[in-house]
Amino acid sequence: MNICVIGGGYVGLITSVVFSKMGNKVICVEKNIEKIKKLNKGIPTIFEEGLNELLNKSLNSKSILFTDNLKEGVNKSDVIFIAVGTPSTKDGNVDMSQITNVINEISSFINEYKVIVNKSTVPVGSQKYVKKLLIENGVNPKNFDVVSNPEFLREGKAIYDFLHGDRIVIGHDSEKAKDIIKKLYEPFKIVTIFTTPETAELIKYASNAFLSTKISFINEIANLCNKVGADIDTISYALGLDKRISPQFLKPGIGFGGSCFPKDTIGLVKIGERYGSDFKIVKSAIKVNEYQRILPVKVLLDEYKDIKGKIISILGLTFKSETDDIRESPSLYIIEELLKKGAVIKAYDPMASNEIKKLFPDIQYFDNLYDTLLDSSSMIICTDWKEFSNIDLEVVKKKMKNPFIIDGRNVLDIKKVEKNNINYYSIGKGYIKGC
Numbered sequence: 126m127n128i129c130v131i132g133g134g135y136v137g138l139i140t141s142v143v144f145s146k147m148g149n150k151v152i153c154v155e156k157n158i159e160k161i162k163k164l165n166k167g168i169p170t171i172f173e174e175g176l177n178e179l180l181n182k183s184l185n186s187k188s189i190l191f192t193d194n195l196k197e198g199v200n201k202s203d204v205i206f207i208a209v210g211t212p213s214t215k216d217g218n219v220d221m222s223q224i225t226n227v228i229n230e231i232s233s234f235i236n237e238y239k240v241i242v243n244k245s246t247v248p249v250g251s252q253k254y255v256k257k258l259l260i261e262n263g264v265n266p267k268n269f270d271v272v273s274n275p276e277f278l279r280e281g282k283a284i285y286d287f288l289h290g291d292r293i294v295i296g297h298d299s300e301k302a303k304d305i306i307k308k309l310y311e312p313f314k315i316v317t318i319f320t321t322p323e324t325a326e327l328i329k330y331a332s333n334a335f336l337s338t339k340i341s342f343i344n345e346i347a348n349l350c351n352k353v354g355a356d357i358d359t360i361s362y363a364l365g366l367d368k369r370i371s372p373q374f375l376k377p378g379i380g381f382g383g384s385c386f387p388k389d390t391i392g393l394v395k396i397g398e399r400y401g402s403d404f405k406i407v408k409s410a411i412k413v414n415e416y417q418r419i420l421p422v423k424v425l426l427d428e429y430k431d432i433k434g435k436i437i438s439i440l441g442l443t444f445k446s447e448t449d450d451i452r453e454s455p456s457l458y459i460i461e462e463l464l465k466k467g468a469v470i471k472a473y474d475p476m477a478s479n480e481i482k483k484l485f486p487d488i489q490y491f492d493n494l495y496d497t498l499l500d501s502s503s504m505i506i507c508t509d510w511k512e513f514s515n516i517d518l519e520v521v522k523k524k525m526k527n528p529f530i531i532d533g534r535n536v537l538d539i540k541k542v543e544k545n546n547i548n549y550y551s552i553g554k555g556y557i558k559g560c
């Protein structure tokens with residue numbers, strides 16, 4: 126099939142390379158010229174397992190092209206995927222401006238039948254909104270159908286998830302469009318749910334809000350564990366053995382970040398408000414997360430009372446491991462709070478892009494874990510990078526002044542911490558008062 130993907134970010138790029146791998150001809154239209162240049166040269170613009178190989182394979186077989194030529198993309202394609210950003214507005218609503226711009230831009234190019242697919246995460250009613258906009262722009266209703274096909278991939282596992290997802294969701298109001306999209310996804314052999322556009326749109330928000338709630342729930346249990354001497358890992362394991370609960374997303378820590386959970390939880394609350402539905406549980410999950418992501422600062426204040434001038438090492442800047450994405454990363458909130466309180470920050474991440482330097486130009490960045498720690502009184506582990514779980518605590522003791530470790534992702538082996546007699550705070554695995 127001939128496919129156009131508009132937007133070459135995390136979702137658009139992965140959608141493009143995977144559909145090309147599955148034997149389709151793909152034109153990915155991106156407005157960022159730098160991204161297009163890199164991608165056409167086979168240089169991945171994001172860090173994602175398997176992307177380099179897949180991108181270059183697709184380029185070599187000439188089954189993929191990156192361009193800013195929207196007209197070419199639309200004219201040469203039967204199916205047009207929209208994968209542009211839908212960030213939050215200041216008040217938490219979903220900013221639909223990128224979607225609106227795309228529809229306005231493609232309207233004059235639609236002169237024969239196309240299936241337009243919303244892959245971006247968009248509020249209930251967006252399929253109808255897109256249809257209305259196309260008609261208002263003078264597009265003949267016979268020349269298009271609009272389908273809702275939300276994406277469930279995780280960053281870091283994006284290609285795997287796209288190829289082996291738990292389900293594919295197709296919201297449609299046309300049998301013709303349904304048959305085309307069904308044919309496109311058939312080779313994936315994944316359970317596919319065909320439903321109304323409204324249901325499809327809501328499945329995406331319900332899914333992200335549920336997972337976020339699960340994380341906030343386990344974080345509240347973990348915070349209690351530290352107070353009563355219970356062990357969160359054993360609790361998560363025991364909960365997860367109950368098939369009705371499942372073991373996934375019961376890992377405690379300093380809260381959820383990333384480009385999706387924070388914006389989609391508040392997005393659902395705002396969508397609910399529009400229809401008179403008060404999402405009390407999701408609101409609480411957000412509130413718990415706001416507390417949890419700066420919990421390390423509270424712990425430091427309890428320990429030192431005043432942290433003005435204290436040197437604090439932040440380990441991990443991305444919102445989770447195996448990605449270079451820093452969007453809504455808890456570490457950003459921690460750094461902001463610590464700076465307000467006058468702490469001196471040293472930061473290290475094996476992968477985070479230069480983006481963070483733009484946000485905090487005045488803190489020190491290191492390209493080596495142990496150099497970062499020199500003369501710090503405390504380190505906060507913010508990301509579950511493997512490198513951090515393998516840290517040599519004997520070296521840590523030599524580099525730091527009376528080290529206090531806050532393990533925001535519970536990556537360290539408690540036995541090793543105890544053996545080294547280090548002050549240590551975990552999320553639900555105990556508060557060890559070392560030397």
Ligand SMILES: NC(=O)c1ccc[n+]([C@@H]2O[C@H](COP(=O)([O-])OP(=O)(O)OC[C@H]3O[C@@H](n4cnc5c(N)ncnc54)[C@H](O)[C@@H]3O)[C@@H](O)[C@H]2O)c1
Pocket residue numbers: 131132133134135136137154155156157160208209210211223226227230244245246247276277278279280384385
């Ligand atoms: N990142 C994820 O893990 C993930 C997973 C599932 C769903 N989603 C959803 O998918 C959507 C995209 O997310 P993302 O993370 O890929 O965003 P992103 O910011 O990484 O990428 C969006 C891309 O679209 C491009 N773009 C914007 N307007 C354009 C236009 N008019 N023409 C051409 N290109 C244009 C931007 O330059 C950017 O490269 C969002 O709605 C998001 O909520 C994201």
Ligand SMILES: O=c1ccn([C@@H]2O[C@H](COP(=O)(O)OP(=O)(O)O[C@H]3O[C@H](CO)[C@@H](O)[C@H](O)[C@H]3O)[C@@H](O)[C@H]2O)c(=O)[nH]1
Pocket residue numbers: 246276277278279280281333336340373374375376377378379380381382383384385386389444445
């Ligand atoms: O048990 C857990 C699992 C995750 N997290 C945190 O939750 C955040 C999100 O993690 P994850 O879901 O792995 O990352 P994303 O790539 O943001 O993926 C989520 O958001 C995407 C965008 O909507 C969806 O497509 C995916 O299905 C959904 O998992 C990260 O900060 C994690 O550290 C925890 O704290 N505990």
